Amino acid sequence: MIAQLFFYIFxxxxxxxxxxxxxxxxxxxxxxxxxxxxxxAAGLFLIAGAEFLAMLxxxxxxxxxAVLFLFVVMMLDIDFSRLREGFQxxxxxxxxxxxxxxLELCMALSHWKMIPPASVVSLTANVQHLSNTxxxxxxxxxxxxxxxxxxxxxxxxxxxxxxxxxxxxxxTSRRQNIARQHNRKSADTLELVTVRLGESVIEHGGILRPxxxxxxxxxxxxxGVEESKCLYKEEKGE
Amino acid sequence: MGVPSLLNWAVALxxxxxxxxxxxxxxxxxxLRRGKRFFPVVILSxxxxxxxxxLVFLAPSGVGYSETFVNDAFARFMKLLIIIxxxxxxxxxxxxxxxxxxxxxxxxxxxxxxSTLGAMLMVSSINLMALFVGLELSSLAIYILCAAxxxxxxxxxxxxxxxxxxxxxxxLLLYGISLVYxxxxxxxxxxxxNAVRSVDALPMGLVVGIVxxxxxxxxxxxxxxxHMWTPDVYQGSLTPVTAYMSVAPKFAxxxxxxxxxxxxxxxxxxxxxxxxxxxxMLSMLYGALAAIPQSNIKRLMAYSSIGHMGxxxxxxxxxxxxxxxxxxxxxxxxxxxxxxxxxxxxxMRRKGYEVFGIEDLAGLSKTDPGMAAAMAIxxxxxxxxxxxxxxxxxxxxxxxAWQSGFYTLVAxxxxxxxxxxxxxxxxxxxxxxxxxxxxxxxxxxxxxxxSGSMSVATVLFVVFLGPLMTVAQQAAVALAG
Numbered sequence: 093m094i095a096q097l098f099f100y101i102f103x104x105x106x107x108x109x110x111x112x113x114x115x116x117x118x119x120x121x122x123x124x125x126x127x128x129x130x131x132x133a134a135g136l137f138l139i140a141g142a143e144f145l146a147m148l149x150x151x152x153x154x155x156x157x158a159v160l161f162l163f164v165v166m167m168l169d170i171d172f173s174r175l176r177e178g179f180q181x182x183x184x185x186x187x188x189x190x191x192x193x194x195l196e197l198c199m200a201l202s203h204w205k206m207i208p209p210a211s212v213v214s215l216t217a218n219v220q221h222l223s224n225t226x227x228x229x230x231x232x233x234x235x236x237x238x239x240x241x242x243x244x245x246x247x248x249x250x251x252x253x254x255x256x257x258x259x260x261x262x263x264t265s266r267r268q269n270i271a272r273q274h275n276r277k278s279a280d281t282l283e284l285v286t287v288r289l290g291e292s293v294i295e296h297g298g299i300l301r302p303x304x305x306x307x308x309x310x311x312x313x314x315x316g317v318e319e320s321k322c323l324y325k326e327e328k329g330e
Numbered sequence: 331m332g333v334p335s336l337l338n339w340a341v342a343l344x345x346x347x348x349x350x351x352x353x354x355x356x357x358x359x360x361x362l363r364r365g366k367r368f369f370p371v372v373i374l375s376x377x378x379x380x381x382x383x384x385l386v387f388l389a390p391s392g393v394g395y396s397e398t399f400v401n402d403a404f405a406r407f408m409k410l411l412i413i414i415x416x417x418x419x420x421x422x423x424x425x426x427x428x429x430x431x432x433x434x435x436x437x438x439x440x441x442x443x444x445s446t447l448g449a450m451l452m453v454s455s456i457n458l459m460a461l462f463v464g465l466e467l468s469s470l471a472i473y474i475l476c477a478a479x480x481x482x483x484x485x486x487x488x489x490x491x492x493x494x495x496x497x498x499x500x501x502l503l504l505y506g507i508s509l510v511y512x513x514x515x516x517x518x519x520x521x522x523x524n525a526v527r528s529v530d531a532l533p534m535g536l537v538v539g540i541v542x543x544x545x546x547x548x549x550x551x552x553x554x555x556x557h558m559w560t561p562d563v564y565q566g567s568l569t570p571v572t573a574y575m576s577v578a579p580k581f582a583x584x585x586x587x588x589x590x591x592x593x594x595x596x597x598x599x600x601x602x603x604x605x606x607x608x609x610x611m612l613s614m615l616y617g618a619l620a621a622i623p624q625s626n627i628k629r630l631m632a633y634s635s636i637g638h639m640g641x642x643x644x645x646x647x648x649x650x651x652x653x654x655x656x657x658x659x660x661x662x663x664x665x666x667x668x669x670x671x672x673x674x675x676x677x678m679r680r681k682g683y684e685v686f687g688i689e690d691l692a693g694l695s696k697t698d699p700g701m702a703a704a705m706a707i708x709x710x711x712x713x714x715x716x717x718x719x720x721x722x723x724x725x726x727x728x729x730x731a732w733q734s735g736f737y738t739l740v741a742x743x744x745x746x747x748x749x750x751x752x753x754x755x756x757x758x759x760x761x762x763x764x765x766x767x768x769x770x771x772x773x774x775x776x777x778x779x780x781s782g783s784m785s786v787a788t789v790l791f792v793v794f795l796g797p798l799m800t801v802a803q804q805a806a807v808a809l810a811g
Contacts (some may be wrong), residue, residue, distance in 0.1 A: 235396040239395075242448075245447065247446075
C-alpha cells in the first residue's frame with residue numbers, strides 16, 4: 093500500500109519534471125528539472141528493488157552528467173529562445189505526427205500479450221541467492237563481457253572523434269612551454285615607462301607589448317612573430 | 331544462458347586481435363613525430379587487417395560469450411568481404427591529399443580499423459544487444475570519418491547530416507529491439523525464432539518492433555525510402571571515406587538483415603517479404619532514375635549504391651538457401667566493382683586538386699588509356715554486361731527471385747537495370763568518344779594497385795565463380811539451412 097503510494101508520487105513528479113524539461117524557457121531551470129527527474133526515477137528503481145541501479149543513477153547521472161550539462165549551459169552563451177524560433181511554425185505538424193504515433197502505440201499496447209514461452213524464459217542465471225550488485229556484476233562482467241568490452245571501444249572511438257574533430261593544432265596556435273614560463277623573470281616582461289602629465293599611451297606608440305618574451309613562448313607566426321626571431325623552434329604541423 | 335566455462339573466447343579471436351592492434355597503432359601514432367605520422371600508421375593498419383583476415387580462417391566455429399557471438403561459415407564469408415573492402419579503402423587513403431595538399435590525420439586509418447571491428451561484431455551477433463553495440467561502434471567511427479575533412483564545409487555537412495539522421499535511425503532500431511524484447515522476453519535469435527513459431531497470430535507490438543528494426547537496418551543500407559542522406563554524405567566525405575562507407579558498413583548491415591530476418595524471424599517470412607519486396611523495387615527504380623541527371627560522379631555512385639542494395643535484397647526476399655547464396659554472390663561482385671570504381675575516382679586529380687565532374691573524364695581514353703579501360707570495366711560490370719562480375723551477380727539474384735515466384739520483382743529489376751545501364755554507359759561514352767580535356771595527374775601507385783587488382787577480379791570473376799558459389803552455399807546453409 094505504502095509502496096503504491098510512493099510509486100504514484102515518484103511517477104507523477106517524474107512525468108511532471110520531464111514535461112517541464114522541454115517546456116521551460118530558461119535552460120538552467122530545464123537542467124534542474126532534469127536532475128529532479130533523475131532523482132524520481134531513482135526512487136522508482138528503489139521501489140522495484142533495484143537499489144544498486146538507483147544509486148548508480150544518482151551518482152552517474154546527477155553527480156556527473158547533469159552537473160556537466162549545467163556547466164555547459166551556463167558557460168556557453170546559447171540563445172535558446174532563438175533556437176526555438178521555428179517551434180511555432182512546426183508545432184502543428186509535429187503535434188499531428190506525435191498524435192499518430194501515440195495512437196499507433198496505444199493500438200500496439202492494447203493488444204499486449206507476451207508470447208507464452210516468454211514468461212518462463214529466465215534471462216539471468218539463478219540469482220535468488222545473489223545480491224543486486226552481484227547479479228548485475230555477473231551479467232555485465234561475465235556473461236556479457238564481450239558487449240561490455242565493445243562498449244569500451246565505442247567510448248574510445250568517441251574520444252578519438254572528439255580529439256580529431258576539434259583539436260586544431262595549427263602552426264600558429266600558442267602552445268605552452270612550461271620550462272620557459274618558469275624561467276621568466278619579471279624584468280623580462282615588465283617595462284617601466286615614465287609618462288608625463290597630460291600624455292596618453294598614444295604618444296608612446298600604443299599599449300606596449302613586452303619585448304622578446306612573446307617570441308620566446310609563442311610558436312612562429314602568432315602575433316606577427318617572425319620565424320627567424322622566434323627562439324622556440326618546432327616541427328611543422330601536419 | 332551459458333555459464334562462464336562456456337565463454338569459448340577463441341571464437342572471437344580475429345576481433346580481439348583487431349582491437350589490440352587498433353589500440354597499439356593509435357598509441358604508436360601519437361608518439362610518432364608530427365608530419366610523419368600518417369604513413370607508418372596506414373602501413374601498420376593494412377598489416378593489422380591482413381593478420382585479422384588470416385585469423386578469420388583460424389578462429390574455431392561455434393557459439394561463445396553466453397550466446398552473444400557466433401562464428402560460422404556465413405560470418406567468415408562476410409568478414410572476409412568486409413576486410414577486403416576496408417583494406418581497399420585504407421590503401422586508397424595512402425596517397426590521399428586534401429585541398430591543402432597535406433596527408434589525412436593519422437586517426438583516419440585507425441578509425442577505419444575500429445569501424446571494421448564494429449562491422450565484424452555485427453556479422454557475428456546472435457543477440458540483439460550485440461547487434462546494437464556492433465552497429466553503434468561501426469557507425470560512430472563513420473560519423474567521425476565523414477567529418478574528417480575539417481577544412482571542407484561539405485565534409486562537415488556530411489558528418490553532421492549523417493550523425494543526426496543516423497542517431498535517429500539508431501533510436502528507431504533500439505525502440506524496435508525493446509518492443510521485440512518486451513513481447514518475446516528474449517533477445518537471442520534462437521529464442522526469438524522459437525517464440526514466433528510458437529504462436530499462430532503475432533502480437534501487434536512484435537510486428538511494430540520488427541518493422542522498426544527493419545527501418546533501422548534499411549537506413550544503414552540506404553534503401554529507399556531511407557536513402558535521403560546518401561548523396562550528400564557520399565559527395566561531402568573524403569573520397570577514401572566514401573569508398574569505405576559504400577562497402578564495409580553496407581555488408582555488415584546486410585549480414586545483420588540476413589541474420590535477423592532469417593535466423594530469428596525466418597518462420598514468418600511471408601509476413602515481411604512483401605515489405606522488403608516493396609523497398610527493394612523502390613530502391614532499384616529510384617537508384618536508376620535519380621542517377622540520370624547527376625553530374626558529380628560521387629553523387630552518381632551514391633545513387634548507384636542505392637540501386638545495388640535493392641538488387642542484393644532480392645535474394646533475401648526469396649528466403650531460401652539459394653536466395654542467401656545469390657545475395658552473397660551479388661555482394662562479392664559489388665565489392666570488386668565498387669572498390670575499383672572508387673580507386674579510379676580517387677585518381678581524378680588535376681594539379682593536386684580533386685575533380686568530380688563527369689565531364690572531367692572526357693577523352694580519358696586518349697590521355698590515360700589504362701585508367702579509362704579500368705573505369706570502363708567497372709561501369710560495364712555495374713551495368714550488368716556479361717562476362718563481368720556484375721552480370722553474374724544480377725543473374726543469380728534474378729534467377730532466384732524468378733524461381734521463388736516473385737515475377738513483378740524480377741520485371742522491375744530488369745527494367746531498372748536497363749535504365750541504369752544508360753548512365754553507366756554514358757560515362758564510358760564520355761571517356762571514349764568525347765574530345766579530350768586536360769589530362770589528370772599521374773595516379774599514385776596505391777591507386778593503380780587497387781584499380782588494377784579490382785579490374786582483374788571483375789574480369790576474371792567467371793573463373794572463380796565456381797569456388798565462390800561453393801563457399802557462398804556453405805555460408806548460406808550455415809544461416810538458413
